[in-house]
Amino acid sequence: MNNLQCDVLIIGAGPAGMAAALAAGESQQRIVMLDDNPRPGGQIWRDGPEVELPALASQYRQAIDALEHFTLLNGSKVVAQSGPQQLLYENDKGCGTIDYQRLILCCGARELLLPFPGWTLPGVTGAGGLQAQIKNGLSLRGERVVIAGSGPLLLAVADSVSKAGGKVTLLAEQAAMSRLVTFAKGLWQWPAKVRQSLGLINRCYRPNSYVLEAQGQQRLAAVRVQQGGQIRTIACDRLACGFGLVANIELAMLLGCRIENAAISVDEWQQTSITNLYAAGECTGVGGSELALVEGTIAGYAASGNTAAAQALLAKRSKWQRFATAVSQTFLLNPALKNLGAADTFLCRCEDVTLGQINTQSGWTACKLNSRCGMGACQGKICATAARYLLDWPIPQPRVPLTPVRLETLAVLTPRQADDVE
Incomplete structure (x- = not known):
């Protein structure tokens, strides 16, 4: 079993995690970054054989590669808290523990998948799940794809589908047209988002629309969709469906952090309710890569004692927090979606x-x-x-282990910690 020691431990190597590492690295901190993907970047900057990374993503990857006193543990997952300031992890090589002085959680978010008749048919996936498959080399040449759910991610997935050779036959957004128009009118406050949205315009985009049923015997063959006041049946080969994102907060809850609005609560320095424990990015509230980068940078500076540098970024964070608020208000889910199943x-x-x-x-x-x-x-x-x-159930308290693991990994836990294993 391997044991590592560091000044700053960062969980998650997406935009927030990489930004935190670079900021903390300026103070020559000993940094360990742990992530469950094979390469850094998170979902938004996921690498793969069919991916041309954005220039900004490449810059961040090159910068963290050049860091001194830095260790990256790819393909690794946190299993449990194994000491007051120690986490137990596992990867394909075995398991180990990491002792830290400060901890930054950049755990990201995952898709909200809501059940509806036929959602378990082969050919039905999450929207982000299909995008990840495409980045890993999946070809959709000649396939008809329906994309449904809510949020800006749907437009990005549609763009990925088209580049992979698929034909988007419908992009069903559950949000009402009135909310989308209000959102579009306010985009001038974030010029980069205006340019981005213009590049993702899709002629199959339909507001006030959502999936009712996936149809097929052995595999998906068609989708029934509520589109305004009409119900349509659309033949397709794939359905990619996602109803927004939810913060990954299980580790934070296990560590005792305060949770508000289903996200990790932080102060102006990105510190949680626990001293020396920080959080940044989507796990503190879904807001996009721009907000994740600035939050991660603030957390990295604060965790390494450079509060002056962190202070200089507060206005920039506020700008992207306003964007996150606008997005969340625009794409609030229709209560009718609770009755799909x-x-x-x-x-x-x-x-x-x-x-x-x-x-x-x-x-x-x-x-x-x-x-x-x-x-x-x-x-x-x-x-x-x-x-x-x-x-409307409360958030369940997570139990150890946080992920399925080998018995030899569980054997590392003390008898008292092992009593909590579910």
Whole structure:
């Protein structure tokens, strides 16, 4: 087992994590960065055989490669807290512990997937999930693709589909046209976003539209969609569906951080409710790469004691926080989406648990006691998040281990820590 020691430990190598590393590195801090992907960049800057990274992403990757006193642990996942300022991790080489003085959480976000009839058919994926497959080399040549859900990510996915040879037959955005118009009128405050949006315009974009059902026998063949006051059935080969993003807060909750509005609560220095524990990026509230970069930089400076440099970035952060607020208000989910699933629709596709089996339960704990919901490979990251939205359940407290791991990794935990293993 490997043991590492550092001044600053950063969890997550997306834009926020890389920015935090560069800022902390200016003070010659010993930095360890841990990420579960094979290469840094997160989802938005995910590398792959079919990816041409943006110039900014390449600059950040080159800059962290040049850092002194820096260790990057790719393909690694945090398993548990194994000491007062120590985390246990696992990767394909085994497991290890990291002792740190300051910790910065840049855990990002994941897609909100809501169940509807047919959503488990082959050919139906998350919107971001399809984009990740494309970046890893998936060809969609000649395939008809419907993209549905909510948020700016849908436009980026449509662009990726077209570049991969697919044909977008519908881009269904659940937000109303009136909200989209208000949002567009205010974009002048962020000129870079105006240029970006112009490059992503899609003629198949339809507001006030959402998926009702995925149809097919062995594989997806068509999608029923509510489009305004009409219901349409559209033949397609793939459906990419995502209803926005939710912050990854499980590690923060395990460590005892205060959570507000389903995100990690931080102060002006990006410090959480726990001293010497910081957070930045989407895990503190979904806001895009620009906000993640400036938050990560502030966190890195603050964690390394350079508060003057952090202070100089507060106005820039405020600018991108206003953009994040505008996005969240524009793409608020229609309450009708809570009623997409039927009693026989799967909520937990890992363990084949239906909505009818859980909608009489009082909360997530009761749900797990009366079914195997959340006990599959995703450990509830999909179904628990959906249940939280559909049934207004409180956020469930995470348990050790945070991810499925080998027995030899669990053996590292003390008897008292092992008692908490679920």
